[in-house]
Amino acid sequence: MKTKDRIVQASIELFNAKGERNVTTNHIASHLSISPGNLYYHFRNKEEIIRNIFTKYADHMQVSFEPVKPSQDPVKILTNYLDAVFSALYHFNFLYDNLPVIMARDPELKSQYLDIHNKMMDKIHQLVVSLEVANVIKMDADDIEDFANIIKQQVTFWISYCKTSREDTQITTEMIYHGLLKVLLLFKPYVTQEYREPVREITAHYTALANGESSEQGQPDV
């Protein structure tokens, strides 16, 4: 692997493990057993590394949040979304831990973020509309926009919420699955009589994962 790619890869790992604010460019260099000068040959500064990681993140999001096909099984639409959320939170958790700070200090990154944010908002909106069309949920049309924002906020700051409201700040897959269950609870009161049972089954599935019981399908891929 090229040095440039190794720097990006190591940065993701170190940021996720120790928190972005606790990892300096020197830490990254020494972790890779290269010199700081070498690192600065490949990247002008730390923010350029983060912007590079963010591009990877944005690509990941675009791919994993597949466009909703109306023909799909409506229940599958929902689990696809939740699995994509899980994957993003897990693999890029350092971003979610520190989002306001990271964005406030780098206007260029903030602008990248706003772009992705808007695209994701559209996807969530589509998801909600699809569930409505498939008669899985029933919701006032006026509330869909606000509801989509609530979902987005709940997902985006779940990591932050866990880190602040618990003693133990280690990120685990179980912790993330608990967050997905909160998202399911947001949908719950809108679920139609017809789909109450399928949604209950999805909830049971993620509850098992949240309690550390292994799933028949194992850990999701990247």
Next chain:
Amino acid sequence: MKTKDRIVQASIELFNAKGERNVTTNHIASHLSISPGNLYYHFRNKEEIIRNIFTKYADHMQVSFEPVKPSQDPVKILTNYLDAVFSALYHFNFLYDNLPVIMARDPELKSQYLDIHNKMMDKIHQLVVSLEVANVIKMDADDIEDFANIIKQQVTFWISYCKTSREDTQITTEMIYHGLLKVLLLFKPYVTQEYREPVREITAHYTALANGESSEQGQPDV
């Protein structure tokens, strides 16, 4: 006012206006036209200033979140809560902008925060139960705990969500009122037929405030 109190007061104002991470002890001192040495005579370090502010914040929370009296008008219970949330978000917005970072670097403060967090969770729990008892909402008993956590997360990270998802990061009263409306939307699907109209009226009230229309009761007190 004593110098020590002036330092705390100025710090709150500067932190709220510019963000905690952009305000150094030297900034605080020069804002008050005192020397850094003088500031350090009164506080051992910046974290001690923040802990001092946090104590003020904790007191504010304890007072403004009055214990729920079952005898009260159930609608009043809800507006009391929302007004208390507004006041906290407005007067201590710097804390909400930066919570995970501030708590992660100071274990003593984190422990103070966990204490207040748990107390607030209890209050929210009581609020939900009171609304159930008064027949304002109907909710599965199993969901109350998770629902209370969702409310808490939504409130705590509303400022962060706004700052990351908008171009303009200025905090306004209107922005905060929009957050309260999201909390009302969380309650909405659980509201009983009987209380649909009163809740609609509360929503209209906060919608007016969120749109910058002045309310008959004016800005809430500290």
Next chain:
DNA sequence: GTCTATAAATAGATAGAC
């Protein structure tokens, strides 16, 4: 491309005079 050595920039904090 990579290294060593070091400069530059902050921010946090202290010593000692008044």
Next chain:
DNA sequence: GTCTATCTATTTATAGAC
């Protein structure tokens, strides 16, 4: 209690040799 002057530590970033 307050000031001036300064020190230390940290982190980012660059120059120049190999």
